[in-house]
Amino acid sequence: MLSQEKGHGEKDRKSGQERLITGVPRLDFITKGGLLKGASYAILGPPGSGKTVLANQIAFNHVREGGRALYVTLLTESHARMLANLEEMTFFDRSVIPDKLHYLSGYSELEKEGLKGLLDMLRRTAQRHQTTLLILDGMDVAKEFARSELSFKRFLQDLQAFAGILGCTTLLLCPHHAGEHHPENTAVDGVFELSLWLSGPRAVRELVALKFRGSDSLLGRHEVEISAKGIVIHPRTEVQFSNPEARGREDRIHMAFGIPRLDDSLRGGVLSGSTTMLLGAPGTGKTLLGLHFLLQGAREGQPGVYFGFYETPPRLLEKAAGVGMKDLKKYVDKGLIEIQWQPPLEHNMDSLAERLLERLQERNVRRIRLFIDGLSGFRSAAVYPDRMGRFFSALSHQLRMMDATTLYSEETPLLSSGVEAPLAESAAYVENIILLRYVELRSQLYRLLSIMKMRESQYDSGIREFSITDEGIQVAETFQSAENILTGHARVRSGEKEQAVSAPMGTPGAKKKAKRGGLLRRRRS
Amino acid sequence: MKTVLIVDDELDIVEAVKAILEEERYKVVTCANGREALQCLEDSKPDLAILDIMMPVMNGYETLKAIRQRPAFEKLPILIMSAITPTVKAKDYASAGFLKKPFSLRQLLEQVHTLAPQDPDPQEPR
Numbered sequence: 001m002l003s004q005e006k007g008h009g010e011k012d013r014k015s016g017q018e019r020l021i022t023g024v025p026r027l028d029f030i031t032k033g034g035l036l037k038g039a040s041y042a043i044l045g046p047p048g049s050g051k052t053v054l055a056n057q058i059a060f061n062h063v064r065e066g067g068r069a070l071y072v073t074l075l076t077e078s079h080a081r082m083l084a085n086l087e088e089m090t091f092f093d094r095s096v097i098p099d100k101l102h103y104l105s106g107y108s109e110l111e112k113e114g115l116k117g118l119l120d121m122l123r124r125t126a127q128r129h130q131t132t133l134l135i136l137d138g139m140d141v142a143k144e145f146a147r148s149e150l151s152f153k154r155f156l157q158d159l160q161a162f163a164g165i166l167g168c169t170t171l172l173l174c175p176h177h178a179g180e181h182h183p184e185n186t187a188v189d190g191v192f193e194l195s196l197w198l199s200g201p202r203a204v205r206e207l208v209a210l211k212f213r214g215s216d217s218l219l220g221r222h223e224v225e226i227s228a229k230g231i232v233i234h235p236r237t238e239v240q241f242s243n244p245e246a247r248g249r250e251d252r253i254h255m256a257f258g259i260p261r262l263d264d265s266l267r268g269g270v271l272s273g274s275t276t277m278l279l280g281a282p283g284t285g286k287t288l289l290g291l292h293f294l295l296q297g298a299r300e301g302q303p304g305v306y307f308g309f310y311e312t313p314p315r316l317l318e319k320a321a322g323v324g325m326k327d328l329k330k331y332v333d334k335g336l337i338e339i340q341w342q343p344p345l346e347h348n349m350d351s352l353a354e355r356l357l358e359r360l361q362e363r364n365v366r367r368i369r370l371f372i373d374g375l376s377g378f379r380s381a382a383v384y385p386d387r388m389g390r391f392f393s394a395l396s397h398q399l400r401m402m403d404a405t406t407l408y409s410e411e412t413p414l415l416s417s418g419v420e421a422p423l424a425e426s427a428a429y430v431e432n433i434i435l436l437r438y439v440e441l442r443s444q445l446y447r448l449l450s451i452m453k454m455r456e457s458q459y460d461s462g463i464r465e466f467s468i469t470d471e472g473i474q475v476a477e478t479f480q481s482a483e484n485i486l487t488g489h490a491r492v493r494s495g496e497k498e499q500a501v502s503a504p505m506g507t508p509g510a511k512k513k514a515k516r517g518g519l520l521r522r523r524r525s
Numbered sequence: 526m527k528t529v530l531i532v533d534d535e536l537d538i539v540e541a542v543k544a545i546l547e548e549e550r551y552k553v554v555t556c557a558n559g560r561e562a563l564q565c566l567e568d569s570k571p572d573l574a575i576l577d578i579m580m581p582v583m584n585g586y587e588t589l590k591a592i593r594q595r596p597a598f599e600k601l602p603i604l605i606m607s608a609i610t611p612t613v614k615a616k617d618y619a620s621a622g623f624l625k626k627p628f629s630l631r632q633l634l635e636q637v638h639t640l641a642p643q644d645p646d647p648q649e650p651r
Contacts, residue, residue, distance in 0.1 A: 127630075164627055165629065166545075167629050
């Protein structure tokens with residue numbers, strides 16, 4: 001976990017206010033330390049959005065840390081059914097019920113005595129039970145018994161005043177439908193709205209932090225998952241690192257690919273802590289170039305992480321072995337290179353970033369090399385495509401701060417004469433761009449490589465031909481072949497015959513020609 | 526059963542403190558300002574008065590002074606309860622204690638139990 005979540009009931013160092021740590025993954029990160037003790041919060045959401053799970057998860061976590069919780073329902077589902085649904089969750093612990101976590105129905109008091117009767121019952125029970133967390137589930141029903149909005153607000157104010165003296169944090173759960181007005185939102189100290197909606201065929205759960213009084217917080221929309229662990233929140237990556245450190249490591253070194261001519265062009269390699277985009281159409285060799293980078297790092301003793309979406313680890317190792325990178329498996333087995341394969345499921349973009357950053361933090365090593373194979377994996381997990389630029393900028397910056405030297409592979413269209421990155425602003429947040437492309441000429445496909453951008457370092461901007469051989473990626477010694485390919489014919493110098501363009505590097509035709517050339521040179525000598 | 530008079534214009538606080546003290550077996554009488562408090566003093570004969578400072582009609586200092594001028598209530602324990610720390614004037618009028626808002630249940634009960642200790646409950650086993 002990247003966020004610094006504190007223990008239960010810890011005091012906020014800045015404000016001196018005591019906090020109730022919810023223990024819900026990353027909710028305490030959003031609230032910058034937990035709910036305020038004695039404060040009240042509204043949890044809104046349509047049926048099925050996870051209000052009950054969230055409130056129970058907070059309650060079980062709270063009692064585990066020594067608190068006492070009271071869960072009062074008002075004509076919601078029966079306690080037996082609620083507990084049966086919760087039983088599968090990992091936070092559930094039957095042994096704390098009813099002594100530490102008490103479930104009550106407040107409906108009969110409400111029906112007999114109205115809001116006053118309910119308030120009296122809550123006060124009495126909470127004081128006797130020494131409650132430190134009160135959950136009132138079904139605020140819509142309580143509202144039905146209010147004579148007016150004003151009397152409902154009065155009920156809330158009385159409840160809050162009492163809970164405040166008791167030091168009891170209150171959660172008010174209320175169903176919510178679009179456009180609905182909730183008078184409790186003005187009275188409470190914080191409002192969290194859970195939502196459930198469809199983005200294409202995909203169900204998206206979100207938590208919107210709308211209000212949080214008394215402390216700084218990460219307001220806004222954050223994606224939510226409900227699993228056997230209960231609710232897990234994934235804060236937006238760009239707000240998690242909205243105040244990033246300005247500087248990374250100063251003793252930066254060049255990180256080579258282990259491909260002689262490419263490393264020469266890069267003046268020894270890309271700078272450590274930088275981000276490099278490998279831009280190219282499918283099949284141009286981006287994955288192999290990235291694997292070269294990890295492998296060269298491992299040979300130099302630098303750890304590496306492959307974070308990819310499309311190739312399973314065995315398939316990836318097989319592919320690498322087929323082009324002369326047999327020792328990749330050796331370094332993977334040793335643990336120096338780690339393959340983090342993300343199975344083809346419906347991912348959450350921020351959850352992917354968390355997984356990656358947490359893993360790097362766990363490894364806690366210097367000079368780590370990272371290859372993210374397929375930015376499109378992140379893109380397809382995005383519910384809000386307009387976030388992509390800010391997301392990658394924040395992720396790249398955070399990786400830089402972790403001293404990771406990152407390569408992203410990014411696909412350009414397969415059949416396009418121009419170079420179009422799917423994410424136009426990408427050029428701004430990466431330091432280096434290496435372009436791999438196909439050029440079709442006289443029924444032959446040639447591969448060309450060029451360095452489009454390299455910040456803070458000199459580089460050769462010339463275009464070179466390259467090939468994928470049994471010994472890995474080979475880059476042409478000179479720019480000549482690339483020039484021949486791009487112009488479509490050899491440059492005619494005075495007194496020389498026009499030359500035909502050679503077959504692509506690494507192909508049988510090119511090998512034969514290279515052999516003939518060698519014989520000729522030997523005869524001349 | 527001991528009687529506590531609560532004088533405060535903030536009704537939610539009055540109601541909350543009343544509920545808590547009733548649960549602790551105190552009889553509670555409530556008033557929204559000093560003038561009301563002086564009127565009900567003779568009838569309720571409290572064992573303890575909990576007095577807010579900032580109130581309409583008659584503020585806490587004026588109320589305290591007026592209570593002390595009545596011989597029957599010269600020694601009545603008075604607990605000042607306010608969001609502001611009382612000035613030296615409150616001490617001059619011999620208040621028995623001070624409870625700064627917001628206060629906790631423990632702080633409230635400690636003061637109340639000290640200033641108006643309950644007689645032992647005859648029904649409670651010894």
